[in-house]
Amino acid sequence: GQQVMQIPQYQHVQEGEDFTTYCNSSTTLSNIQWYKQRPGGHPVFLIQLVKSGEVKKQKRLTFQFGEAKKNSSLHITATQTTDVGTYFCAGRNAGKSTFGDGTTLTVKP
């Protein structure tokens, strides 16, 4: 079945440093979605990428979708303490979303 690998599992950065998490799918995806889950909370939708090679930005967050539509990345520039949480990618194909294991980001002030 479809598998989505996400790395790294954990990332600890100093406030102001950049952060990147990567997702790789075993199959070509229809789209990929990114979610953020704060400690004790539920996943919140951040963005969706549909087109091959697509790049989207949300303030300090940059999302990319690979040319082959099998990989994606989320990059945060100049992290802040409010960025802490677990970031999940979800690869969508045939109506089903498969979540990566998530990358938990901690930020030291």
Add this chain to the structure above:
Amino acid sequence: GAVVSQHPSWVICKSGTSVKIECRSLDFQATTMFWYRQFPKQSLMLMATSNEGSKATYEQGVEKDKFLINHASLTLSTLTVTSAHPEDSSFYICSASGGGNNSPLHFGNGTRLTVT
């Protein structure tokens, strides 16, 4: 917009009893709802896909007789954990989609189930 309400947020029950969890889409019609289970510091494990008016599709390894899913309307899906055991203790989360492969998932707040 796109609010999903999940109830209860937490529940404690005795072993052998059944627990029902509700998932409602408040401002949109959810043709498809998904039920997940999440263990501490782990990812979301899809349990089943619930389609309005039809039987749920369960993922491999998920007992359909233990985790009963009903999606009787476009705004409500329920998950009933039957004859609960301590190993069923977990965080259960639902998500709803308005339909289509490009529709984002909107999550409920989750239900923390503890079976004693």
